Amino acid sequence: MGEPLYRRVVIKVSGESFAGGQSFGIDQPTIDRIAVDLIAAQKLGVEVAVVVGGGNIFRGVEVSSRGVSRPTGDSMGMLATVMNCLALEAAIERHAVPARTLSAMVMPQVCELFTRAAAHKYLSEGRIVLLAGGTGNPFFTTDTTAVLRAAEIGASAVLKATNVDGVYSADPKKDPNATRFERLSHSQAVEGNYKVMDATAFALARETSLPIIVFSIAEPGSIGAILTGTGRGTIVAG
Numbered sequence: 600m601g602e603p604l605y606r607r608v609v610i611k612v613s614g615e616s617f618a619g620g621q622s623f624g625i626d627q628p629t630i631d632r633i634a635v636d637l638i639a640a641q642k643l644g645v646e647v648a649v650v651v652g653g654g655n656i657f658r659g660v661e662v663s664s665r666g667v668s669r670p671t672g673d674s675m676g677m678l679a680t681v682m683n684c685l686a687l688e689a690a691i692e693r694h695a696v697p698a699r700t701l702s703a704m705v706m707p708q709v710c711e712l713f714t715r716a717a718a719h720k721y722l723s724e725g726r727i728v729l730l731a732g733g734t735g736n737p738f739f740t741t742d743t744t745a746v747l748r749a750a751e752i753g754a755s756a757v758l759k760a761t762n763v764d765g766v767y768s769a770d771p772k773k774d775p776n777a778t779r780f781e782r783l784s785h786s787q788a789v790e791g792n793y794k795v796m797d798a799t800a801f802a803l804a805r806e807t808s809l810p811i812i813v814f815s816i817a818e819p820g821s822i823g824a825i826l827t828g829t830g831r832g833t834i835v836a837g
Contacts, residue, residue: 601827601828602644602827603644603645605754605756608755609648609754610640610647611651611744611757611759611760612652613654613760614654614741615652616816624655625655625686627690630686630687634687634694636816636819636823638694641696641727643823645826646723647722647727648728648730648752649684649687649729650730650744651683652741653676653678653679654676656679656683673738673739677704678732680733681702681731691727696727697724698726699721699726699728700731701730704732713748715752718730718748743797743799756809757804757809758811758812761813762817763795764815764832766779766795766833766835767779767780767795768791779833780833781833782833785837789805796813801835804835810835810836812825812833812835814832815831
């Protein structure tokens with residue numbers, strides 16, 4: 600691979616991707632593959648931080664109609680992201696690469712609290728930093744978390760890993776005429792209401808001038824390909 604386009608990035612990985620072909624839970628071979636891709640990206644000379652969703656274990660928005668309040672449901676979902684980050688941390692460290700989970704929620708027996716100083720320190724030491732617990736507040740998605748943390752730690756870009764290879768005009772699985780965008784502005788992404796990332800995340804990226812690259816994580820090596828400009832995806836910037 601060539602030289603990376605970015606030196607520090609936040610990679611957003613959905614919790615659903617951790618389930619692999621299952622409908623629920625953690626598929627270890629899938630997590631191992633993602634860990635290998637993250638390690639390969641770091642070996643390009645990139646400082647890598649990762650935000651993981653929790654949808655493979657629990658989705659807070661799904662319980663609001665079952666007698667659980669939205670804030671409580673979101674807190675449960677944030678706990679699911681901690682479990683996913685700990686599983687990914689273990690997978691990375693099995694390859695003798697140091698990783699560290701930092702959580703927005705205080706749980707000292709489990710992992711360290713996120714601070715900008717801690718994130719900077721561990722990234723500069725060569726660790727892959729896993730950012731758990733969402734923003735620590737209800738009503739915000741892990742997409743917004745990824746952009747927020749990227750702005751906080753001075754990342755150059757957010758890489759949004761999905762199950763499709765970019766942003767489309769419609770759902771390509773449902774509409775055969777859907778077209779893929781090579782590039783969009785932040786404003787176009789917000790106004791188009793494209794479902795690949797929530798509007799709050801796009802709006803925050805616009806405010807902080809952070810590019811977002813949307814790509815598919817389905818193929819091994821896809822993260823490194825995006826980092827070196829050879830991968831297929833949609834750039835949301837400007």
